Amino acid sequence: MALPVDSAYTDSAGRGDWPKPLKAETCELSFYYGTRLVLKRVSVPIAECNITALIGPSGCGKSTFLRCFNRMHDLYPGTRYEGAIVLYPDSRNILDRGVDPIEVRMRLAMVFQKPNPFPKSVYENVAYGLRVRGIRDRRVIDEKVEQALRSAALWEEVKDRLSALGTSLSGGQQQRLCIARALATDPELLLLDEPTSALDPIATASIEELLQDLKRRVTILIVTHNMQQAARISDWTAFMYLGELVEFGPTKRLFTTPAKKQTEDYITGRFG
Amino acid sequence: MIKRRKFFEAWFKALGLSALALAVGTLVLLFGALLIDGIGRLDWQFLTSFPSRHASQAGILPAVVGSTLVMLVTACVGIPIGVAAAIYLEEYARRTWLTELIEVTVTNLAGVPSIIFGLLALGLFVYMLGLGSSILTAGLTLALLILPVVIVTTREAIRAIPVQIREAAFALGATRWQTVADHVLPYSASGILTGIILALSRAIGETAPIVTVGALTFIAFLPPSPMTDQPPYLSFEWLMSPFTVMPIQMFAWVSRPGEDFAANAAAAGLLLVGMTLAMNGLAIYVRYRMRKRVSW
Numbered sequence: 064m065a066l067p068v069d070s071a072y073t074d075s076a077g078r079g080d081w082p083k084p085l086k087a088e089t090c091e092l093s094f095y096y097g098t099r100l101v102l103k104r105v106s107v108p109i110a111e112c113n114i115t116a117l118i119g120p121s122g123c124g125k126s127t128f129l130r131c132f133n134r135m136h137d138l139y140p141g142t143r144y145e146g147a148i149v150l151y152p153d154s155r156n157i158l159d160r161g162v163d164p165i166e167v168r169m170r171l172a173m174v175f176q177k178p179n180p181f182p183k184s185v186y187e188n189v190a191y192g193l194r195v196r197g198i199r200d201r202r203v204i205d206e207k208v209e210q211a212l213r214s215a216a217l218w219e220e221v222k223d224r225l226s227a228l229g230t231s232l233s234g235g236q237q238q239r240l241c242i243a244r245a246l247a248t249d250p251e252l253l254l255l256d257e258p259t260s261a262l263d264p265i266a267t268a269s270i271e272e273l274l275q276d277l278k279r280r281v282t283i284l285i286v287t288h289n290m291q292q293a294a295r296i297s298d299w300t301a302f303m304y305l306g307e308l309v310e311f312g313p314t315k316r317l318f319t320t321p322a323k324k325q326t327e328d329y330i331t332g333r334f335g
Numbered sequence: 336m337i338k339r340r341k342f343f344e345a346w347f348k349a350l351g352l353s354a355l356a357l358a359v360g361t362l363v364l365l366f367g368a369l370l371i372d373g374i375g376r377l378d379w380q381f382l383t384s385f386p387s388r389h390a391s392q393a394g395i396l397p398a399v400v401g402s403t404l405v406m407l408v409t410a411c412v413g414i415p416i417g418v419a420a421a422i423y424l425e426e427y428a429r430r431t432w433l434t435e436l437i438e439v440t441v442t443n444l445a446g447v448p449s450i451i452f453g454l455l456a457l458g459l460f461v462y463m464l465g466l467g468s469s470i471l472t473a474g475l476t477l478a479l480l481i482l483p484v485v486i487v488t489t490r491e492a493i494r495a496i497p498v499q500i501r502e503a504a505f506a507l508g509a510t511r512w513q514t515v516a517d518h519v520l521p522y523s524a525s526g527i528l529t530g531i532i533l534a535l536s537r538a539i540g541e542t543a544p545i546v547t548v549g550a551l552t553f554i555a556f557l558p559p560s561p562m563t564d565q566p567p568y569l570s571f572e573w574l575m576s577p578f579t580v581m582p583i584q585m586f587a588w589v590s591r592p593g594e595d596f597a598a599n600a601a602a603a604g605l606l607l608v609g610m611t612l613a614m615n616g617l618a619i620y621v622r623y624r625m626r627k628r629v630s631w
Contacts, residue, residue, distance in 0.1 A: 140429055179500055181518060182522060195513055
């Protein structure tokens with residue numbers, strides 16, 4: 064299929080506020096669990112060094128959509144992709160038959176809904192991505208670990224107990240540890256799957272603040288259940304419903320003057 | 336109405352308690368009888384002597400050495416194969432009718448009477464492969480016997496690891512093998528080890544398959560030492576040596592007339608029970624120690 068590299072299309076409202084430059088973009092991405100169609104020809108652009116938020120009621124396919132990006136579905140039998148996910152600047156379709164999922168996962172990083180640190184030390188948690196990549200040099204790892212922990216605003220809290228178990232930290236700290244683990248390998252795109260849904264408001268605030276800080280260096284795609292959160296932190300928002308993209312646009316515009324009736328109903332709380 | 340229900344409750348409680356008392360009581364009685372009969376014979380001389388015509392000079396040394404060496408072979412063969420099979424079934428194999436069949440077969444194998452394994456070993460190891468009635472044959476036989484148990488317990492231990500942990504590793508770009516080696520195995524080690532120890536403690540008391548493959552009942556020498564004074568200093572001659580094991584030695588003594596040999600049998604039984612209990616205790620300790628470290 065033809066890949067619209069230099070995107071000629073405009074947003075669903077026809078206003079032409081399409082992001083540029085792009086870090087990635089999905090082109091008519093469909094996804095099947097067995098024979099069940101879960102994503103229906105979803106096309107969303109991901110702007111470089113911006114935060115793009117995916118909102119929608121539960122079961123609308125937003126987590127499924129996110130997990131397509133690092134080919135997580137490949138781990139389970141009976142799943143199938145159609146369409147393309149293109150990563151820039153090399154315009155590579157990461158769903159291509161010839162692309163190894165591991166190669167894709169090396170370029171992206173993911174933070175999950177529930178903090179899932181390994182039951183290893185804080186240090187080993189952050190260093191694991193580097194070890195997987197075959198880095199053995201102790202000094203390089205030390206440096207990267209500190210850097211990642213600083214980026215995740217966790218360094219000051221754990222620098223004296225790097226050998227403590229990652230699972231012994233508090234919930235918010237665990238999630239920041241997972242972010243540090245994801246950042247240690249310098250990912251091009253950071254995927255976050257409802258990263259604050261298991262956290263209290265204070266931990267949530269600290270993670271939101273952290274994301275604002277991170278977007279200067281990393282492109283972020285975040286799934287969130289919480290519309291206020293999307294409105295607070297994202298630059299672009301995609302609203303999904305029943306596996307389809309209903310509307311995409313700049314967050315400010317989408318939340319003030321949604322083009323579609325469905326979007327308006329959802330963000331004003333009339334359903335979902 | 337309430338009274339009737341309460342009465343039923345008390346009645347059931349009494350029933351349960353008496354069932355428990357029966358089970359524990361039998362065990363205590365059995366162990367007590369063994370203790371009274373055997374404790375007097377359990378001394379250094381008994382542990383370091385060979386069997387003899389005279390009950391008071393007889394000892395259990397060859398049986399203890401035999402049991403140890405057979406267990407060594409069993410562990411070296413049964414554990415790696417069992418754990419590898421479990422990892423394959425849990426982490427690699429796709430769900431097809433073939434893997435389903437293998438799963439059912441493995442689970443059923445755990446319930447096959449041990450003497451059947453003995454018959455299989457007699458045909459396969461002793462005659463077809465020509466390994467004879469040796470320590471190697473016995474070790475391989477018991478390895479087959481514990482294989483299903485090791486596979487089942489290892490799979491359960493592996494399955495207890497949350498899928499989120501695996502996904503975290505995969506998301507970082509780890510291959511399946513890296514995920515298994517760096518996460519799945521270390522985190523499930525306590526469960527796997529417990530299963531292994533319990534399987535070995537069952538194998539050490541097995542008699543029927545060992546008799547079938549032709550263990551001796553009277554043996555007055557030890558297998559060749561695994562260490563030699565000439566290079567390469569290691570010898571595997573002991574693998575092909577004839578042997579006996581503790582339960583068989585015990586059985587040999589029991590079947591002899593005379594009070595004195597009965598005491599020997601009791602002492603051997605005491606040692607066997609003690610070893611089994613020690614292994615179970617080790618399993619509990621290992622689980623306790625490692626559980627404390629791994630949590631999610």
